[in-house]
Amino acid sequence: MNKLEKLLTPAQVGKLLSVSPITVRFWAKEGRLKFTTTPGGHRRFELSEVENLVGSKLVAKKDKTIIIVEDDKQHADLLVEFIEVLYPKFEVKVAYSGFEAGSMIEKIKPSIIFLDLVMPDIDGFAVCKHIRSNEASKNTPIIAMSGLSQQENIEKVIASGANTFLMKPIRLSVLKQAVDSFIVD
Structure with a gap:
């Protein structure tokens, strides 16, 4: 399995975190979630980066x-x-x-x-x-x-x-x- 096959799409990340793919793309654009860009220009996310985001940002109590x-x-x-x-x-x-x-x-x-x-x-x-x-x-x-x-x-x-x-x-x-x-x- 190559490295790109281990990466998650915005939809997969959204499903994991119970948010929309649009929110995932927004986090990527803001720099809150690191991503890799495919040769076709699509964002892909490593599970470890998603876990970092969850650990530091999403577990906090919402305002x-x-x-x-x-x-x-x-x-x-x-x-x-x-x-x-x-x-x-x-x-x-x-x-x-x-x-x-x-x-x-x-x-x-x-x-x-x-x-x-x-x-x-x-x-x-x-x-x-x-x-x-x-x-x-x-x-x-x-x-x-x-x-x-x-x-x-x-x-x-x-x-x-x-x-x-x-x-x-x-x-x-x-x-x-x-x-x-x-x-x-």
């Missing part, structure tokens, strides 16, 4: 936790990738239903919640009211999001307790501005 409540897996994955790239010290969790979100929010006590309004089991308006009625989560910032941007929905979710509303699909710059507005250092 803040963001919960994404989103039934659309593709959109949830995109938001996770955006947040992991913009805020590598944040832990990101996904709840794929309103019911799952309830228990997750009580257990984790997140710093910020992204909340989809349209879900099959319980809509975001009801989830938002539940979050606000709970003593432990009543002050947690809620960023509501939907592809349906009728003014009445925006007003209804703000009245239900959301701090702000973002139109889907969410642009990276808009996401960053929204998160930054709720981060207290």
